[in-house]
Amino acid sequence: MKEASPNAASEDDVMAWLGARTERRIDTACAHVFLGAESAWKMKRHADLGYADFSTLERRKWALDRELEFNKAAAPDIYRAVRKVTREADGTLQLDGRGETAEFVLEMRRFDETQVLAAQPEAVDGALAERLGRTIAGFHASAPLRPAGGLTALAFTVGSNAQLLRETCQGLDQDRVEVMIALTEAELERQSALLAHRAATGFSRRCHGDLHLGNILLEDGEPVLFDCIEFSDILSDLDVQYDLAFLLMDLDFRGRRDAAVRALSGYLDEAARRFPADVWDGLAALPLMLSVRAGVRAHVSAHSDDPKTARAYVEAAISHLSPPSPVLAAVGGLSGSGKSRFSRGIAPALGASPGAVILRTDEIRKRLMDIPPTQTMPPETYTPEFYVRTYDTMIDNARAMLKAGRAVVLDATFIDPALRARAEALAAECGVPFRGAWLDAPVEVLEARVAGRQGDASDATVAVLHDQVGRMQGQTVAWPRVDTQAPKDAAAKAWLAALT
Structure with a gap:
């Protein structure tokens, strides 16, 4: 390791000074974090770690400045300022004193560590998972473009994983390591043209870089992203989907595919509002991205x-x-029949990890109107033309995802027989199996559910439901019928069991 700058105080001196003024210290690979009653102070290690050089005062200042800048975008209330620790004339250390600068530290607001999601993965319920996906999409959409990243960064990590796992033989089955390396290298080559195209068309940006549950905080019911990678552009200038993949892989590894696929569906619906129209094509590279993220955690x-x-x-x-x-699964039924709950229940079991993306007409309508998913649209918006446009968009989105190798669940009323036929035809066109489900419950049950809805993307009213009942008169639906009066999730489990 390189020697520290002669202008810097010894690492032990500063640590002792900070330690005397705070309650607890946490050591990470790159830094020491000192927790006070209301504030936290981070100082970089006095070391060249190979992948990050903090060996001089100037390098540590550079890293802290970037850490403040990068994290302000997602967590402005946590990251406050880079402060000086000065050596005073009497030899003592002081914060922002008049003496020579001895060290730099990053001041942060202290938060409740028990609210980090890694400490409570069970807290990531469906609603939070969806907010998390949409929050990340918004963060990515406002991030600076980095067209030189994307493929370059992913290729670097594939090579780095291979080197580090080959060097770490103890306790690993090296034959399995070699299988993993061969598969990732082959898939990287297969997806390289797609990844290069995405980098050139707005999908490579300055990202979080380390977006697992350990770097996501829950405050006031909302997810807060913190501790972005700042010390290496090649680890932070990424394809946005690769950034998201760390969270998806982490949830999947913890047995939370339900939350992962909800986050993915929320992310994609939000990203479709903000990114180029070929956002869905990138799903072809998601298995590679999940694999590479798992490889990182392996070493x-x-x-x-x-x-x-x-x-x-x-x-x-x-x-x-x-x-x-x-x-391709299609879930139909009248308003209040439980289509969205059913769709979310079956999605984790369909297709590649973390499961099928859910396309919900109620959300697509809001996306087409460029309004938040839960904002109510005026009744006059629901014209026959808009109805057709909504279903056209759903079918087009599903086609792109199926061609990218991603399973899809269509969540819509499908009252019109022609639309049911269109969903079946799409599966045949894409060469994938079709699985339909028609959800049923007594009208009085549907009425109670519709009347009691709050904070949902659906704008259906009891009057709309009654109109749907009339339109279904005389129709015979060929899709398997599912009674949704059963206890929560029982209907989805029974439907999935019937597929095997």
Whole structure:
């Protein structure tokens, strides 16, 4: 390691000074964090770690300035300022004193560590997962473009994973490591043209870089992204979907595919409002991105003397690159029949990890109007032309995703027989299996559900429901009927069981 600048105080001196003024210290690979009653102070390690050089005062200042800038975008209330620790004339250290600068520290607001999602993965329910996906999409949409990143960054990490896992043989099955490396390298080559195109068309941006549950905080019910990577452009100038993939992989690895696929669906609906129209095509590279993220965690676990977890991540990385074939499911039924709950119940079990993307006409309508998903649209908006446009968009989006290898669940009323036929024809066109479900419940149950809705994308009223009942008179639906009066999630489980 390089020696520290002669202008810098010794690392031990500053740590002792900060430690005497705070309650607790947390050590990370790159920094020491000192927790006070209301504030936290981060100082970079006095070291060249290879992947990050903090060996001089100037390098540490550079890194802290970037950390403040990068994190202000997602967590402005947490990251406050870079402050000086000065050496005074009497030899003592002081914060922002008049003496020579001895060190730089980043001041942050202290938050409740128990509210970090890694400490409570069970807290990521469906509603939070959707907000998280939409929050990340918004963060990505406002991030600076980095066309030199994307493919370059992903290729770097594929090579880095291979090198680090080959060097960390202890406790790992090296044959399985080699299988993982071969699969990721082959898939990278197969997806390179797509990734290069995405980098050139607005999908490569300055991203978070380390977007797992350990770097997401829950405050006032809302997700807050913090601790972005600042020390290396090649680790932060990424394809936005690769940034999202860390969260999806983390949730999937923890057995939370339900939350992961809800986050993915929310992300894509929000991203479709803000990114180029070919946003769906990138899903072809998602298995690779999930695999590479699992590979990162594999070597991190191995270097942390946790070979059991490292082996599990290697197997996860292999599994992501051996995905099931896509399928198209269509869930129809009158308003209040439970289509969205049912769709969310079946999506994690369909197709490649973390499951099928849900396309919901209620959300597509709001997207086409460029209004928030839960904002009510005036009744006059629901013209026959807009009805056709909504279904056209859903079919077009689904076609692009199926061609990218991603399973899809269509969530719509499908009252018109022609629309049911159109969904079946789409599956045949794309060469994937079709699975239909028609949800049923007594009218009085549907009325109670519709009347009691709050904070949902659907604008249906009881009057709309009654109109739907009239339109269904005399129709015979060929899709398997599902009774949604059963207890929560029972209908989805029974439908999935019937597929096997």
